[in-house]
Amino acid sequence: MGQLTDKGIKAIIKSGDEGRFADGDGLYLCIRSAGKAYWALRYTANGKRKLFTIGYYEHISLAGARTEAGLLRARIAKDGTDPVAERHREKQKAIRTTDDLFDDWYSQHAKRLKHPKIPLRKYERDIQPVLGGLKVEAVTPRDVRAVVHKITASKRPTVANDALALMKQLFNHGIKLDAMASNPAAAFTNQDAGGVEKSRERILExxxxxxxxxxxxxxxxxxxxxxxxxxxxxxxxxxxxxxxxxxxxxxxxxxxxxxxxxxxxxxxxxxxxxxxxxxxxxxxxxxxxxxxxxxxxxxxxxxxxxxxxxxxxxxxxxxxxxxxxxxxxxxxxxxxxxxxxxxxxxxxxxxxxxxxxxxxxxxxxxxxxxxxxxxxxxxxxxxxxxxxxxxxxxxxx
Structure with a gap:
């Protein structure tokens, strides 16, 4: 049985005291400045002591906090779950669509490129209109083919090859992030897009x-x-x-x-x-x-x-x-x-x-x-x- 009571909690909050008040089994009521109270669970993961915030007292009652703390302790004991690490993972930007994937790829690669606007322009002009709103795991080789066919139909073979290369990089990035299982552009070559490019040698006499x-x-x-x-x-x-x-x-x-x-x-x-x-x-x-x-x-x-x-x-x-x-x-x-x-x-x-x-x-x-x-x-x-x-x-x- 815990040490805290609803009546005691209200008295603590009213007193304006700050600190951490134990309920037992690692559950604490924490008081911040201005009387803001929240629940936290003290636990050990990978040999380190950690504190996980469960939620504010105004939203979670004492009984609810005890129930949530019990469920967390059971998960930690069963499979070694680290609630703090899991929460950090959830806070990472979700990659759901191709637009999300490109934003993540571009944020990491743009600073390394001498001309970062070039891939941005290629994506916005030729890839985004077809694939931008699709869920990354739902993009198929047929969707990739639709992108390159649309470009080649406009008689821009070099751009088609560039777009294919960019899609390959993009979806490989998705695999690295475990956002998709395979690269839908992997099997395509330049022969499927703009063709093998020959060195241009024309000179106007x-x-x-x-x-x-x-x-x-x-x-x-x-x-x-x-x-x-x-x-x-x-x-x-x-x-x-x-x-x-x-x-x-x-x-x-x-x-x-x-x-x-x-x-x-x-x-x-x-x-x-x-x-x-x-x-x-x-x-x-x-x-x-x-x-x-x-x-x-x-x-x-x-x-x-x-x-x-x-x-x-x-x-x-x-x-x-x-x-x-x-x-x-x-x-x-x-x-x-x-x-x-x-x-x-x-x-x-x-x-x-x-x-x-x-x-x-x-x-x-x-x-x-x-x-x-x-x-x-x-x-x-x-x-x-x-x-x-x-x-x-x-x-x-």
């Missing part, structure tokens, strides 16, 4: 470049001046698409002809100082007028919460539209970067300088010891490229 920019100029209604200047800059500077489209004016010193590209926005481990040929400076000055005070060189076209600058899909969509209309032959934005590399070779640029013009990492011992940035040499090389490209891209040609 000078006649093709002339025809391309002439065709783009002929359709200002479908291909805006901002899009046109973006293509011209990509050809002359050889930078990656989003390095340019997400650029802010604070990165540029047009008087000195320099662009300071931060390490966070490149695939390099350090910031890059890019020399700007006179033609590129002239195009940027025009873009600054067109930006109408925006912080970005290429401001967003429509109200969007995703990007404050031109969307990654804008140029591709505009070019694909012209290709479908037969105005231009199909090519990718990245072909302009390869074409810049070809023009650098055409003007006699040494390979190690040409690679630095494209912000490529130099591999091997040379990359470790050669820290000189070749700024003057790169300025000479890119200016020579611009001297060839500017007559092709200027409107009056």
């Amino acid at each position: 000078l006649p093709e470049l002339k025809a391309l920019f002439a065709a783009l100029r002929s359709r200002p209604d479908a291909f805006t001046r901002e899009n046109y200047l973006a293509c011209a800059l990509l050809l002359v500077l050889g930078v990656r698409k989003m390095e340019l489209l997400a650029a802010q004016w604070s990165e540029f010193d047009l008087e000195k002809g320099l662009w300071s590209l931060s390490a966070e926005r490149t695939k390099m481990d350090a910031a890059v100082l890019i020399p700007l040929p006179p033609a590129a400076v002239a195009w940027l000055e025009e873009l600054k007028v067109r930006a109408c005070g925006s912080d970005y060189v290429f401001p967003r076209r429509r109200a969007s919460k995703r990007y404050p600058h031109m969307s990654p899909d804008t140029l591709n969509a505009a070019l694909n539209k012209l290709a479908k209309a037969g105005v231009i032959s199909h090519f990718t934005v990245h072909d302009l970067r390869r074409s810049c590399r070809s023009l650098l070779a055409r003007v006699g640029t040494p390979p190690h300088i040409a690679e630095r013009c494209l912000n490529h990492k130099i591999k091997g011992v040379e990359g470790v010891y050669d820290r000189y940035d070749y700024l003057d040499e790169r300025r000479t090389a890119l200016t020579a490229v611009a001297d060839i490209a500017a007559p092709i891209t200027n409107l009056d040609v």
Whole structure:
């Protein structure tokens, strides 16, 4: 029989005394400040003494606390259950849906990724609409196939492969957390998604470049001046698409002809100082007028919460539209970067300088010891490229 009584408990609470009052067999009435009383069970687990909170006195009577304490003692004695550990486990975020699983995966992996927005964008755009609300244990290989088929139907094979790879990582994470028994994406290969990817090697020769920019100029209604200047800059500077489209004016010193590209926005481990040929400076000055005070060189076209600058899909969509209309032959934005590399070779640029013009990492011992940035040499090389490209891209040609 316990030592406490209902009458005694009310007296203790009324007195305002704080402390722990024993009822027997490890059950205690604990009084906090302001007269808040709760029940707790003292027990031993794995050789350690622990205190487990059962509940507040206002919700659980003395008889109810004794019953609950008896059940807990029986479980501890029977299978070694640790009530405190069990409660901590229950407090962990429940992973019920694919959205929950992605949130957990992303919270752990985003900080390790150099470009954490890339998997987030892939999930939100292509995986979440199909799988986001499904319970993780209910996702089947057919659901995975539905995701990749939807992407391949939109003629984005590389994205389909990327989405499949992300789903494999995601569901492996689910297995690690015991949220699911198997990976529904495990049996799929790139052959089931976008196919085996071949290295892209297309380079636009000078006649093709002339025809391309002439065709783009002929359709200002479908291909805006901002899009046109973006293509011209990509050809002359050889930078990656989003390095340019997400650029802010604070990165540029047009008087000195320099662009300071931060390490966070490149695939390099350090910031890059890019020399700007006179033609590129002239195009940027025009873009600054067109930006109408925006912080970005290429401001967003429509109200969007995703990007404050031109969307990654804008140029591709505009070019694909012209290709479908037969105005231009199909090519990718990245072909302009390869074409810049070809023009650098055409003007006699040494390979190690040409690679630095494209912000490529130099591999091997040379990359470790050669820290000189070749700024003057790169300025000479890119200016020579611009001297060839500017007559092709200027409107009056």
